[in-house]
Amino acid sequence: MNDNTQSLPKRRIFPPQSAEELLVRCGNLAGKTLGQIATELGVSVPDDLKRHKGWVGNLLEIALGADAGNKAQPDFVALGIEMKTLPLNAQGLPKESTYVCTVSLQQTGEMTWQASWVRRKLAQVLWVPVEAENTIPLAERYIGQAWLWQPTIEQDLVLQHDWEELMDRVVLGQQDELTAKEGEYLQIRPKAAHSRVLAKGVSRVGLTEKINPKGFYLRTVFTKQLLERG
């Protein structure tokens, strides 16, 4: 009755017990192609990412044993580590900005940088560089050596400055007017299935109104620095 000829059984990977174990797993992935990793995991490779934009990230989460699922927690819950793929262009530089989290002024206690969602997300990040030039077939793209990062004091200060300036405007009800051109390292851009999606926000009068949801993103000028410094 069972037909296993179409795909291999999916291998189950347990969460790493420590950051060291996680980094060892990353070392084993470095130098492999997405196709090799997908085959080992019994995952099929789409033709391209147009309708599978999160495929690479999801594949690497499975390969490394991330256990947060789609919950609002770090990918490696017990370790407090968030994983981000870093798409690289032909020059080996970041090709796209990095999504961090949605812009929201819910939850009291999240109105300071220290307690902000952005800072918690970026407290400890495992960056996994991946070739992303679309001239390279998806399955043939190589994974680079991942590294664990925590913001330096200097980086944290710039991020805090950006966050505070952007959030000031959000609180004033100017979220709809915010443009991606603002912010040195952090920027605010649309984040939704499409532009007709509406979420609750705050108008300039302090009233609730429907607005297009937006998210925080790290500019490539920032992730480029992370690549250089390791």
Added chain:
DNA sequence: CTATGATCATGA
């Protein structure tokens, strides 16, 4: 709808 994972597709 919001959360997760991001990249696509144009205009400047």
Added chain:
DNA sequence: TCATGATCATAG
């Protein structure tokens, strides 16, 4: 050419 604004898939 490349950053901004728009969009894609899926689970709950």
